[in-house]
Amino acid sequence: MNIKGSHEAFWWSLFSVGGVVSAMVVPVLVFATIVGPGLGWDVFADAMRYDRLSRLLGNQLVKMGLFVVIALSLFHAFHRIRHLITDLHVPVPGMPVAALSYLLAIVGTVVAAIVLWLM
């Protein structure tokens, strides 16, 4: 089959899988890392101790999990931001907006990999 023009199907598949993953994981992470400790809840403050987190982040499984969540969330979010820009009637052509959006998602993913494994 000849799919005219584009790889939209590929980006949309990342958008939808990323949508599910970020829906499941992001709120609890926001709560555990910012809201819980910010409200002064001891359990969360305790969980954020340096030794605990550095041990946790030393675990390859945790790293892999974080990487997948971050990468997919970024592809999800930048696909939405691309359409948000179109919906706001920002007077720019669609092609560069799409390209720039996905480029930012790719850059973010690469940065995440560097941060998780090289730093």
Place this chain on the structure above:
Amino acid sequence: MRRPRYCMVFVREVTAIFVVAYVIVLLSLVVSVGGDPESYEAFRDFLASPGMLVFGVITLLFTLFHSVTFISLIPRGMAVWRNGKRVPASTIAGPGFVVFAAVVAVVLLVLLP
């Protein structure tokens, strides 16, 4: 009459900005854990500041809105047929929310002492 729904979709799209913002915070957190304990404590104090708490609460609300809208819209894109009848939306979205709860539980289990 049509405005409220357009507005809801707009909010749905804006949730993406908060997802990106949180990813930046999360990556900064990972970076600071990779550094020495003192710099990490400084970052922790920053995270606990009132401004960041406000950001956290807003981000939490937006990302929860994303969770609820995304999971409840999944059945619309999936036509599952059983015995010549379409499986009702709740039969698909329901387990979606169960998985959501399970994921939250697992993350807390891993994260909390």
Place this chain on the structure above:
Amino acid sequence: MGSKVTFEVFRFDSETEESSYQDFEMEYEDEWVILDGLNYIKGFIDGSLSHRWSCRMGVCGSCGMIVNGYPTLTCSTFIRDYLPGPIRVEPLTNFKVERDLIVNLDDFLRKLQQISPWIVRDEERAIEHGEYLQTPAELATFKQFTLCINCMLCYSACPVVSHELNFIGPAVLTLGHRYNLDSRDQGADMRLDEMLSSDGIWSCTFVGECSQVCPKHVDPAGAIQQSKVSGVMAYFKSFVMSSGSRE
């Protein structure tokens, strides 16, 4: 008779390019729909008013208009639900107005043809071999999408149509999906070429307003999301196929 209501009707003259709203006050009866009001105006107050209608029973799909800002099938909507009025009646948005309440359908009809909304066969079966049989379960998978009456309310409601004029749009994409699901059809690949093009399903951001205004509960928004899932499958399958043929 007895109660009075006022219609604020959009008027447009394509020769002078002038548009305005004209008020018509009339006595109406309780069982009148908006379309009855318009027909009364044309018959008894101002014969120059132009509007499209035919069956007045929600089947032909000709009398879609904007009533108080909302895309509405005027034959299926009672005046009594809009009281006390005034009731503003305008032509469908996102279309070029020809005259008064009549919009130009050329673009819509072009898009409709583009999707081949009929059963496509690789090879037509000879008549003596009989009809193409289908089980009730096979019919059920697409029946909902056959209920579309081409009233174009969904085009009027769609924010994507309003800023992407070439977007194939809800009703036609749904019809494409309907034939792709039909067990008698073999034209899905050809149709997907159009549906997956840059004017096709990927422009849809699932606002869902099309399904909201649909008088037949066709759920075009759902159909388009389902097409996206099929599109993703077709996309990844095309890689498997092409890497397979290279070996």
